[in-house]
Amino acid sequence: MRLLPGVLGDPASAEDESFEGDLLEYPHYTRPRVFEDEEIPEVLLSGHHGRIEAWRREQAEEITKARRPDLWARYVARKENAR
Template sequence: MDERVLETRGIEEISLGDYVLSGGEPAAMVLIDACVRLLPGVVGDAAVLEEESFEGGLLEYPHYTRPQAWAGIEVPEILLSGHHENIRAWRREMAEKTTRERRPDLWETHLRQRQSKRE
């Protein structure tokens, strides 16, 4: 976009990440989706929004669907146990592990925030 338009119209720039897209359309779609899904009634269960990636500063935990075994890999037994507190703890542990491995920058931020809450 022309810098003069940004300067004279007070348009806020939003970064989607450290990569280049082929045009503005994909970025517009991402921004629209990110906003619209927060409107009441768009997502079936609003509680899901609180558990999603980045809500707590962590990436999401792994998700599994049917069948129970696929390519010789089983769904973790704890997810089939029905013990909701254990499942919640597993999800938290996996979210932390995933964030630590894939996004060390987010992990460091998470640790700093956790430490500041304790102080």
């Protein structure tokens, strides 16, 4: 449903979702800061938007490479063609 025109109030809301740009989504964290012995990565608490974006991209790439080799291959090919 979210991909249908007009369903989202702001089309930019779907830009970081799974499969956008051939990558799966990065991990999402919320409070508390530590949950089931897992801490929120420090970079996400830093407030540095550039580093947070880089971390999210790295995570999305790692997850996609491990779980969806078909999407990973398409992503890599698209990046190489953009050069």
